[in-house]
Amino acid sequence: MRWPLDRFAFGGDYNPEQWPEDVWAEDIRLMRQAGVSMVSVGIFSWAEVEPRPNEFDFGWFDRVMDNLAEADVAACLATMTASPPPWLAKLHPETLPQKADGTRLWPGARQAYCPSSPIYRDHAARLVDQVASRYHDHPALALWHINNEYGCHTRACYCDVSAEDFRGWLENRYQDIKTLNEAWSTKFWSQRYDSFEEILPPRTAPTFANPTQQLDFARFSSDALLECFKREKEVIRRHSDAPVTTNHVPLAKTLDLHAWGKEVDVVSYDSYPDPFDKKAHILAGLSYDVIRSTRNGQPWMLMEQAPSAVNWRERNAVKAPGQMRLWSWQAIAHGADAVLYFQWRQSQGGAEKFHSAMVPHAGPDSRTFREVSALGAELQQYSEILGTQPTNEVALILDWDSWWALELDSHPSTVLTQTGALLSHYKPLFEANIGCDVVHPNADLSKYKLVVVPNLYLVKDAANLNNYVRTGGHLLMSFFSGIVDGNDRVYLGGYPAPFREMLGIKIPEFRPLQDEITVEILGSPATGTLWSEEIEPETAAVKGSFDFGPALTRNEFGSGVAWYLGTRLDEEAMRTLMNEVTAGAAVTPVLSGLPDGVQAARRGDFVILLNHTTNEVEIRHKPK
Numbered sequence: 170m171r172w173p174l175d176r177f178a179f180g181g182d183y184n185p186e187q188w189p190e191d192v193w194a195e196d197i198r199l200m201r202q203a204g205v206s207m208v209s210v211g212i213f214s215w216a217e218v219e220p221r222p223n224e225f226d227f228g229w230f231d232r233v234m235d236n237l238a239e240a241d242v243a244a245c246l247a248t249m250t251a252s253p254p255p256w257l258a259k260l261h262p263e264t265l266p267q268k269a270d271g272t273r274l275w276p277g278a279r280q281a282y283c284p285s286s287p288i289y290r291d292h293a294a295r296l297v298d299q300v301a302s303r304y305h306d307h308p309a310l311a312l313w314h315i316n317n318e319y320g321c322h323t324r325a326c327y328c329d330v331s332a333e334d335f336r337g338w339l340e341n342r343y344q345d346i347k348t349l350n351e352a353w354s355t356k357f358w359s360q361r362y363d364s365f366e367e368i369l370p371p372r373t374a375p376t377f378a379n380p381t382q383q384l385d386f387a388r389f390s391s392d393a394l395l396e397c398f399k400r401e402k403e404v405i406r407r408h409s410d411a412p413v414t415t416n417h418v419p420l421a422k423t424l425d426l427h428a429w430g431k432e433v434d435v436v437s438y439d440s441y442p443d444p445f446d447k448k449a450h451i452l453a454g455l456s457y458d459v460i461r462s463t464r465n466g467q468p469w470m471l472m473e474q475a476p477s478a479v480n481w482r483e484r485n486a487v488k489a490p491g492q493m494r495l496w497s498w499q500a501i502a503h504g505a506d507a508v509l510y511f512q513w514r515q516s517q518g519g520a521e522k523f524h525s526a527m528v529p530h531a532g533p534d535s536r537t538f539r540e541v542s543a544l545g546a547e548l549q550q551y552s553e554i555l556g557t558q559p560t561n562e563v564a565l566i567l568d569w570d571s572w573w574a575l576e577l578d579s580h581p582s583t584v585l586t587q588t589g590a591l592l593s594h595y596k597p598l599f600e601a602n603i604g605c606d607v608v609h610p611n612a613d614l615s616k617y618k619l620v621v622v623p624n625l626y627l628v629k630d631a632a633n634l635n636n637y638v639r640t641g642g643h644l645l646m647s648f649f650s651g652i653v654d655g656n657d658r659v660y661l662g663g664y665p666a667p668f669r670e671m672l673g674i675k676i677p678e679f680r681p682l683q684d685e686i687t688v689e690i691l692g693s694p695a696t697g698t699l700w701s702e703e704i705e706p707e708t709a710a711v712k713g714s715f716d717f718g719p720a721l722t723r724n725e726f727g728s729g730v731a732w733y734l735g736t737r738l739d740e741e742a743m744r745t746l747m748n749e750v751t752a753g754a755a756v757t758p759v760l761s762g763l764p765d766g767v768q769a770a771r772r773g774d775f776v777i778l779l780n781h782t783t784n785e786v787e788i789r790h791k792p793k
Contacts, residue, residue: 174243174311176206177548177555178470178507181527183208185233186217187516193233196514197240199533204545208237208513209472211247212317213279215296216254225299234309243311245414245472245509248300248401250293251317252279257292264289267328270373274323278520283326284393285334290400297404305409312412314472315401318439319415320423325390327370336365338389352656353381377579381657387573391425399432416472420456420588422576425569427609430463439473439511442496444486448596450499450768450781455595457503459567459607466558466606470507471500476537477525485523490536494544495779502770502777506555508548510541557773561604562618562756565595566634568610571627574657575649582681585649585699590623593737594647597747602758602769610634614642619754622646629655631667638671639727643754645747646672647734648700649679664702672733673709673724676702688720688736689713691749695742702735709733721746730754763788 180200185193200208210233211218219225237244258265258276264286266274274281282289304310325331343349346362355361360379362368371378371386402413412434417426419440430436438460442449461469476493478485488496497508515526527541572587591607598605598621606617611630614620614637622634622644628651638644651665660666664676680701688697690713697720704719713721715736722733732750759776760769766782780786 178207180205180208181510182512183210203542207243209245215249238309244309247314248297266326280322285331301408315415319394324423426463436464437470437472461504462607468506471505473511480523564617566622575626594623597744625650638729641728645732675705696739697736699737
C-alpha cells in the first residue's frame with residue numbers, strides 16, 4: 170500500500186460533535202498552528218448521524234469534512250460503528266453482549282453489542298454504506314477507520330446468538346461431531362456430545378471448563394470480530410478503494426493479529442505506556458515490534474497515545490516535559506509513519522474528560538499544546554524516513570493459539586504468562602540495541618540469524634522451526650514449550666516431543682517453583698524463578714545446572730545450534746545468556762557501547778537515538 174500522505178500523519182481523534190460549531194473554526198486554526206496533517210474523525214458519531222432508525226443527518230458532518238479539506242488536513246474517516254446508539258438496544262435487546270455468567274451488558278458505556286448479532290451487523294453495514302457512498306470521493310478522505318479497538322471491552326459474547334454462531338463455526342472446523350469429541354477429549358468427565366446442537370460457549374461452570382472448548386471459543390471470538398470488520402470492509406469496497414485500517418489495543422490477547430494483519434491495508438495501534446513505570450518504553454517497544462510484524466514489517470500507524478495523562482489507571486501520571494516527544498519518536502523508530510493522539514480537544518464531560526488531549530482544558534496556552542506543536546513542526550523535517558523499514562537479524566516467536574492455550578486454567582502453574590515470557594527475552598535484546606521482529610512460528614525464518622522462542626506451549630507444526638535450525642539457524646527456546654498439539658492434547662513420549670531431536674533433550678517432569686533458587690549459568694551463579702524442569706540430555710551439552718540437574722543446554726543439530734533454558738533467569742543472567750547466544754549467531758547491534766538507557770534503532774539508512782534516561786548523554790559513535 171502506498172502511504173496516503175507525503176508527510177508524517179500527525180494529529181489525533183477529532184470529535185467535533187462534542188462542541189458547538191463556533192469552536193470548529195478555532196479547531197482548524199489550531200490544527201494549522203500545530204502542524205496537524207491527519208485526524209481520525211467520526212469514531213463515535215453513530216447516534217449523531219442516525220438519531221433514529223434509518224433517519225440520517227449528515228449535514229453537520231459534511232461541514233466538518235469540508236473544513237478539514239479546506240485546511241489540507243486528511244481524514245482517517247471512521248465507519249462510526251464502534252458504539253451503537255441507545256435506540257438499537259431498546260428495539261433489539263438481543264444485540265447486547267452477555268458475560269460467561271449470564272450477565273447482560275447494557276448501554277451506557279461503549280461496545281455494547283454482540284459481535285455475532287446479525288441485527289447489529291446489518292445496522293452497522295447500512296450505516297457504513299451511507300458513510301462510504303457519501304464521502305468516497307471527498308477531498309479530505311485519506312483512509313478508512315473501521316470500527317474502533319475491537320475487543321477492548323467486549324472481548325467475547327456468551328449469549329444464545331453467539332452460541333448458535335459458535336456451533337456453526339465448530340461444524341465448519343470439524344465437519345462431524347465425532348472429530349470434535351476426539352479433539353476436545355470429551356471422554357474425560359463424561360462430556361461426550363451427540364450433536365453440535367448440544368454445545369454451548371464455555372459459560373460459567375462448577376469447575377474448570379473443557380480446555381479445548383475454551384481454546385476454540387477464543388479462536389471463534391477473534392474470528393467473530395474479524396467477520397464484523399470484513400463485513401464493513403466489503404461495504405466500503407463497493408464505493409472506495411482507499412486504504413482501510415482498524416486500531417488495536419496494547420498487546421491485544423483477544424485478537425489473533427496475524428490473521429487481522431492479512432485483512433487491513435495498514436496496521437494501527439494504540440499505545441499508552443505508564444509514565445510512572447521507568448521501564449515502560451521496553452514493553453512499548455515490544456508492542457510496536459509485534460504490531461509491525463503482523464503486516465510483514467510495513468510502516469504502521471500509531472493511532473492513539475496520550476499527550477500527557479490517561480484517566481483509567483488507579484493513579485494517572487502526567488508525562489514529564491519532553492516525554493511525549495520521546496515516546497512519539499520511539500514509535501517512529503520502530504516503524505511508524507503516523508503519530509496521532511487521543512484526542513484533539515479534551516472533553517468537557519463524559520467518561521474520558523480527564524484523559525489528556527492535544528488541546529487541554531487549559532487551552533492552547535499550555536505546555537501540552539506547545540510540545541505538540543513543536544513536534545508537529547519537527548516531524549515535517551523528516552519525511553525522508555517515510556516508507557523505510559527496520560531490518561532485523563532476530564525474530565521472536567509469538568502465536569495467538571499458543572498464547573490462549575498457555576493461559577488457560579488447570580496447568581502446572583497459572584502464573585506463567587505469554588507477555589512475561591516475551592518480555593524476559595525481549596528486554597536483554599532491547600537493552601543491547603538489537604532489533605527484533607515478532608513473527609508466527611510458520612513465518613519465513615531464513616533471513617534471521619537468531620530465532621528466540623520465549624514460550625510456544627502449543628505447537629501445530631514443528632517442521633518450520635526444526636528446519637530452520639537444521640539448515641544453519643541459531644535458536645533459543647525456553648521452558649514449557651512444545652507441550653500440546655493444536656487441540657491442546659499433550660504430545661506423548663517426553664517433553665518437548667516436537668522439538669526433542671532438535672534440542673537434544675528429554676524432559677520427564679516439570680517442577681514449578683514457589684521461591685527463588687540458585688542456578689549456575691555459563692559458569693556463573695544466577696537466580697531462577699517461576700519454573701524448573703528435570704532435563705535429560707540426549708545429544709545436548711549442559712551449559713547450566715540446577716542443584717538436581719541441567720538447567721541450560723546447547724545442541725548442535727544439522728548445521729545449526731539450539732539452546733534450551735529450563736527456568737526464568739534474573740535479568741543479569743539473562744543478559745549474559747543472550748550475549749552468548751547472539752555472539753554465537755553473529756548478531757550485531759545497531760550501535761554498541763551506548764550508555765544504559767539509550768536506544769538505537771535503524772530504519773533504512775536512518776539511525777534514531779532515544780535517551781530514555783533523565784540525564785543528558787553525548788554520543789560519539791558514527792554509524793556505518
